[in-house]
Ligand SMILES: [Zn+2]
């Protein structure tokens with residue numbers, strides 16, 4: 001069979017690019033660093049959104065929407081914060097056919113504008129906690145763009161909350177970390193993420209603690225899949241988010257922020273993809289079972305349609321391909337590229353014997369199954385392959401994580417994967433040393 | 445009782461502003477013309493989105509995402525189109541800390557960039573129809589902003605489709621018009637929209653036909669709730685969207701575009717709102733029944749929680765208010781402002797007799813109902829009030845629509861409502877005349 005993608009072992013970044021193009025997941029946008037998310041990938045993002053949104057709401061946060069444009073002066077108010085962003089800003093200088101009196105910035109995050117409104121909306125301890133989330137696009141000018149991973153515009157959710165006490169803020173930052181982020185990544189994305197805290201050097205400007213989730217990609221590198229920050233009272237001071245306590249005293253609130261983005265789609269591809277294309281975990285997949293007519297023949301279309309309807313009735317998300325004027329081989333390659341967990345191939349020869357072929361994307365295995373047993377076979381395979389993808393990713397991570405004792409051993413190990421060692425063997429100076437060799441301390 | 449809002453009859457625009465502020469639906473953003481959509485209104489928008497998205501998908505379109513930033517030259521390619529937009533554009537001149545070689549425009553619509561990619565993706569008749577939709581923010585600089593109705597940034601869905609024949613494009617533009625837009629507005633928003641076609645003068649630049657849906661607001665004025673355009677081959681020619689037909693000939697596609705936005709939230713408010721606040725139709729309402737504890741007492745909290753759980757189990761979307769340290773009157777006013785269709789007031793006095801009070805927002809009526817009968821009473825009232833709101837809006841429209849015969853009668857009638865008359869009595873010249881008096885021909 002002709003090779004469809006550059007093999008991962010040969011050139012991992014090229015494999016990633018090939019896959020995104022050939023599976024029709026995304027294109028580069030006309031303005032450098034932007035991307036077009038095509039329907040196949042957008043459907044995956046919608047599923048991630050809907051699963052994440054349900055978890056965020058279950059954690060008590062409400063959705064709202066804040067403007068795309070932010071006055072430039074908002075970003076200078078919190079000095080530590082703007083330093084992290086200024087080279088990344090897109091600035092609008094003209095609007096309504098005229099030069100603007102004050103330029104406005106396209107939001108790189110909504111932290112400042114949400115802080116401003118929290119200050120207006122919060123009056124007493126009764127208004128706390130205030131738990132807000134928004135789904136939005138943000139812009140951070142990107143010099144070395146890579147689709148889904150680093151793009152000048154990306155889609156994300158950003159949560160911003162205000163609390164009466166440090167303990168409450170901390171508990172909430174961790175609640176989102178575990179109950180929304182980790183739970184989604186493990187149970188839906190089938191990714192064994194490492195959950196921990198960032199070093200002082202790596203944490204978000206303005207945060208007192210940054211918690212993170214790191215996934216290991218197919219090339220042994222780490223990808224940050226999400227972060228949750230405790231901001232202490234830093235932000236509340238800068239934006240005067242204050243409340244009168246039960247005793248009547250005026251106090252600054254304790255705030256948190258947390259975000260995940262379309263970068264998760266990139267992480268999913270690099271975690272589960274193989275040399276034939278993407279593998280979408282069944283719980284996530286917009287199309288879990290793809291019914292394909294191999295070629296026309298007496299009763300074939302009817303049988304395929306019946307299988308499709310039976311699967312739907314059983315609650316399976318089903319795709320349907322009856323484009324018999326396109327060679328089956330080409331369509332099968334396309335289905336593998338797009339990573340549908342299960343393919344059901346319906347053709348006249350098998351059908352004459354009362355069978356269809358059930359193919360599992362996870363391991364490429366194929367099974368001849370009697371028509372009456374298709375639904376059971378599919379449901380069983382979907383459940384099994386969700387676990388199998390997770391286990392495979394975990395085994396890959398374990399095989400590429402080296403227990404070491406010293407910094408120099410760690411730097412060596414980092415060439416092919418991760419190293420795990422005591423923080424006392426690294427320390428602030430060791431971390432600076434490692435950074436010079438392009439190795440970062442990801443997670444405490 | 446103290447008056448909460450400026451009465452509609454006194455000053456309709458002020459009533460609208462009052463309502464939006466006091467029901468905490470939205471705030472003005474820090475950059476002029478932008479808005480902050482607060483959780484109460486955003487939850488309504490999410491329900492509209494989810495109902496609309498389901499209808500758009502049922503009509504066969506797939507969601508995708510195209511970039512916020514568009515090269516300036518894209519907008520000059522289709523001359524008729526840019527004329528409609530240039531004074532409304534926001535232009536980014538700086539990115540990544542430097543002046544950009546070519547300024548980029550913040551999308552006022554994605555028509556051009558989607559056209560560009562359609563041209564790349566479409567090769568043969570097999571690729572048609574191509575049915576795309578996206579949910580996104582767009583920016584059109586607004587000199588006289590009004591929250592939800594005219595804002596510099598708004599949220600919308602924009603559909604863009606390409607077809608092999610004019611008939612297919614026309615059928616699809618009408619399918620969306622009726623099966624997605626009209627159906628949602630009538631059955632979910634409970635708004636009796638007038639569906640028709642725009643005059644040549646009113647139609648969208650570049651369109652060959654513009655179909656529209658017009659709702660009558662509480663002040664007798666019309667609001668355009670959505671549009672669906674046939675673009676003929678105009679766009680396809682400008683962006684070279686072409687395909688090889690079955691006979692092998694190269695032909696330009698026929699395209700459509702269609703959109704609805706957060707303006708619908710403004711229309712909803714102005715159609716159904718009364719002098720006590722918003723009235724949200726039950727089918728739409730994020731909170732259909734709001735359980736309120738009037739004041740504490742033996743078993744009150746437990747009874748209220750049980751009613752909440754029973755309603756949830758019956759599939760009702762429920763709110764819960766146990767803030768007994770805030771006066772009940774204030775909370776009841778707030779619930780009326782926010783327009784929850786049903787309030788269930790649970791207090792110790794009623795409860796001693798085994799009853800609670802069920803209050804209908806539609807007509808302000810209150811009924812004492814035995815606890816065991818609450819679920820039935822709520823389900824019945826929700827169904828009745830969806831119809832009642834529609835009927836009331838329809839009666840208002842009929843009462844304010846005047847059947848006339850001449851243009852001068854029509855202009856007179858337009859002072860207090862709508863006029864319906866034969867197009868032959870108006871004509872192109874009559875329309876120009878009417879426009880001078882700030883009267884528009886809305887719908888053919
Ligand atoms: Zn955990």
Ligand SMILES: [Zn+2]
Nearest residue numbers: 621622626639
């Ligand atoms: Zn209709």
